[in-house]
Amino acid sequence: MFVTPAYAQSILGGGSVLFDFLPIVLMGVIFYFLLIRPQQQARKRHTAMLAAIARGDNIVTNGGIVGKITKVVDxxxxxxxxxxxxxxxxxxxxxxxxxxxxxxxxxxxAKATTKAKAKK
Structure with a gap:
C-alpha cells in the first residue's frame, strides 16, 4: 500500500581511513596547542615563582590578601x-x-650599615 521498502545505499567511492580520522586528529592538535600547552607553561612559571619566594617579598594570596613575607617556615x-x-x-x-x-x-x-656610616 503506502509503505515502500527502504534499501541500503551503496557506497560510491570508499575513501581512505586516514581521511576519516584526519579531522579528529586535527582537532586534537589544535586542542593541545590552544589549551593544554599554555596551561602547562603557566603552571611551570607559577611553580618557579613559588620556589623563588624569600623573606621580604610582597605577595598576593588566592583570596586577595596582600602582605609581606616575614618568614619561610618550610x-x-x-x-x-x-x-x-x-x-x-x-x-x-x-x-x-x-x-x-x-x-x-x-x-x-649592607645598605643599612652604609646609611648609618653616611650619617656619621
Whole structure:
C-alpha cells in the first residue's frame, strides 16, 4: 500500500581511513596547542615563582590578601605580615603572585650599615 521498502545505499567511492580520522586528529592538535600547552607553561612559571619566594617579598594570596613575607617556615608554609604586628601562616601553594621582590638579607644589611656610616 503506502509503505515502500527502504534499501541500503551503496557506497560510491570508499575513501581512505586516514581521511576519516584526519579531522579528529586535527582537532586534537589544535586542542593541545590552544589549551593544554599554555596551561602547562603557566603552571611551570607559577611553580618557579613559588620556589623563588624569600623573606621580604610582597605577595598576593588566592583570596586577595596582600602582605609581606616575614618568614619561610618550610617548603609548604610561609609567615605573612598582613598589617602592622599581624602575622598569619599560609600555605605556599595559595600564593597567587609576587608583587615586589624583597632584597636579599645581606644586601639589606649592607645598605643599612652604609646609611648609618653616611650619617656619621
Amino acid at each position: 617548603d609548604a608554609e610561609v609567615e605573612v605580615e598582613i598589617a602592622k604586628d599581624i602575622k598569619v601562616r599560609i600555605m605556599r601553594a595559595m600564593i597567587a603572585e609576587v608583587r615586589v621582590k624583597g632584597e636579599p638579607a645581606k644586601a639589606a644589611k
